[in-house]
Amino acid sequence: xxxxxxxxxxxxxxxxxxxxxxxxxxxxxxxxxxxxxxxxxxxxxxxxxxxxxxxxxxxxxxxxxxxxxxxxxxxxxxxxxxxxxxxxxxxxxxxxxxxxxxxxxxxxxxxxxxxxxxxxxxxxxxxxxxxxxxxxxxxxxxxxxxxxxxxxxxxxxxxxxxxxxxxxxxxxxxxxxxxxxxxxxxxxxxxxxxxxxxxxxxxxxxxxxxxxxxxxxxxxxxxxxxxxxxxxxxxxxxxxxxxxxxxxxxxxxxxxxxxx
Numbered sequence: 198x199x200x201x202x203x204x205x206x207x208x209x210x211x212x213x214x215x216x217x218x219x220x221x222x223x224x225x226x227x228x229x230x231x232x233x234x235x236x237x238x239x240x241x242x243x244x245x246x247x248x249x250x251x252x253x254x255x256x257x258x259x260x261x262x263x264x265x266x267x268x269x270x271x272x273x274x275x276x277x278x279x280x281x282x283x284x285x286x287x288x289x290x291x292x293x294x295x296x297x298x299x300x301x302x303x304x305x306x307x308x309x310x311x312x313x314x315x316x317x318x319x320x321x322x323x324x325x326x327x328x329x330x331x332x333x334x335x336x337x338x339x340x341x342x343x344x345x346x347x348x349x350x351x352x353x354x355x356x357x358x359x360x361x362x363x364x365x366x367x368x369x370x371x372x373x374x375x376x377x378x379x380x381x382x383x384x385x386x387x388x389x390x391x392x393x394x395x396x397x398x399x400x401x402x403x404x405x406x407x408x409x410x411x412x413x414x415x416x417x418x419x420x421x422x423x424x425x426x427x428x429x430x431x432x433x434x435x436x437x438x439x440x441x442x443x444x445x446x447x448x449x450x451x452x453x454x455x456x457x
Contacts, residue, residue, distance in 0.1 A: 198266055198277035199407040206267060206275040209414045213260040216418045220253030223426040230433055235445040238436035241304040245429035248294045248301075252425050255290035262286065263414075287417060288334065291327045294425065296320035299356065301432050302382065305439070306367050319359055322352040330397065339401045346397055353394075357387065375438045382431040389424035396420065 227246040231239050266282035267275040299319040326349050333345030368379045396416030400409045
């Protein structure tokens with residue numbers, strides 16, 4: 198681990214804290230909002246809840262690992278403590294949450310027949326993308342990092358192809374605000390997932406090790422908040438809009454059954 202200034206260490210430290218808080222707040226929001234959509238769309242919100250819960254746990258572990266990896270010196274700098282910074286937590290998180298993200302979109306679209314196969318193909322490609330990217334993340338030489346980054350791009354391109362070719366007609370069949378929300382959600386997925394490779398490649402671009410580790414952690418945090426919290430809110434908005442279109446009374450209070 199490189200030596201960090203107080204401002205560099207604190208910036209990453211605070212961003213980990215913010216990301217953990219964002220995941221926790223989103224978790225509570227999705228739990229409380231589940232009854233505001235029709236039963237047919239609640240599975241999508243359940244997946245959103247799982248995504249931020251898993252991410253929140255792993256960000257807590259990343260936060261702890263970052264704190265343990267550095268020691269404050271008398272000069273105000275942070276040097277390596279001898280304990281490794283375990284960035285593998287992030288990849289374990291992605292391996293569990295990224296397939297759920299694509300499954301959410303399929304669930305809220307309600308593809309019907311064939312949705313199981315579509316979900317499996319997208320989830321498998323998403324998991325493969327994460328698995329293939331990990332060897333490059335832990336590689337010590339930039340050539341290996343670039344090689345595995347390029348290989349992991351193949352399933353990413355496949356996911357994009359499915360999103361725009363197979364899902365395109367289903368989105369086009371939607372009406373009004375639902376169609377707009379679905380298009381924006383697909384673009385959000387494209388933008389956030391496209392941001393990860395840029396962050397991944399930062400160490401290859403000749404950036405100093407200190408700046409690279411800070412930039413990578415900041416970039417991944419920003420992408421995770423957008424791809425999990427922001428994306429989940431978009432899924433909720435779609436589910437709510439479609440529930441209204443189908444005549445579901447979102448303001449109705451569920452009846453309370455009192456046992457006699």
